[in-house]
Amino acid sequence: MDLSPITAALASKLYDKVADICDNLMLQVAADGVAFQDDWPYAIHLLSHFYVHDINSARFLWKSIPSSIKETQPEVTAVWKIGQQLWLRNYSGVHEAIRGFEWSQELQGFVAAFSELYTKEMFQLLVNAYSTISVEDAALFLGMSEDDATSYVLQQGWTVDYASRMLTVKKQPVVTEQKLDPRKLQQLTEYVFHLEH
Known part of the structure; x- marks a missing residue:
């Protein structure tokens, strides 16, 4: 085989x-x-x-x-x-x-x-589901020690409150589609029509 x-x-x-x-x-x-x-x-x-x-x-x-x-x-x-x-x-x-x-x-x-x-x-999953999460819970999800998990998420832009042992999640920027200006669409339509006729 x-x-x-x-x-x-x-x-x-x-x-x-x-x-x-x-x-x-x-x-x-x-x-x-x-x-x-x-x-x-x-x-x-x-x-x-x-x-x-x-x-x-x-x-x-x-x-x-x-x-x-x-x-x-x-x-x-x-x-x-x-x-x-x-x-x-x-x-x-x-x-x-x-x-x-x-x-x-x-x-x-x-x-x-x-x-x-x-x-x-x-x-x-944590980024999508939480705005704040405890260091302990984040460590469980990520399969790391609490120190390693804290270091990992800090590198991703999260913040930590050492007193409460809570992490604040940095949300990823939402990508929005650019809206097409109706006037530009009309101009494009007229231009294509002109080319065809």
């Missing part, structure tokens, strides 16, 4: 493409009538679905993984723990699941990229 497309995508850090590559290879192998071997990269395949927010596909994949693999490959189970926390929306649990396993060399970069992506998404 040629897994080089998966290896190439990981080496190129094209993590958002890995799920499709794995799915297509799996379909190709199944269509060829080849039985899956123990060397199928189940941990990578599962994580790739979490990376692109396809938790349902990850759940179906998990159900199809032979129990012998789940029992003998702890990294597969460790990736699944990340998915369980995602499913439960246990934000701090996702970070704990990531930090709670010694990832293989093959998966370290992918897990780190997923962790970074997840932290950015949690930060954006």
Whole structure:
């Protein structure tokens, strides 16, 4: 079984493409009538679905993984723990699941990229949902110590009240569409009409 497309995508850090590559290879192998071997990269395949927010596909994949693999490959189970926390929306649990396993060399970069992506998404969630939030809660969402979380959000322009341990969220500027001046639209219409006739 040629897994080089998966290896190439990981080496190129094209993590958002890995799920499709794995799915297509799996379909190709199944269509060829080849039985899956123990060397199928189940941990990578599962994580790739979490990376692109396809938790349902990850759940179906998990159900199809032979129990012998789940029992003998702890990294597969460790990736699944990340998915369980995602499913439960246990934000701090996702970070704990990531930090709670010694990832293989093959998966370290992918897990780190997923962790970074997840932290950015949690930060954006905080920006959208809060105007103020406690340092403790921000740290839970971001999967960091309170000091690291404070430093992280201060770099993003937030402010902190050290006495109350509250953070004030800096809202992102709202991009508004530029309105077209009706007179300019009329001039443009007349110009095009003139060109056509």
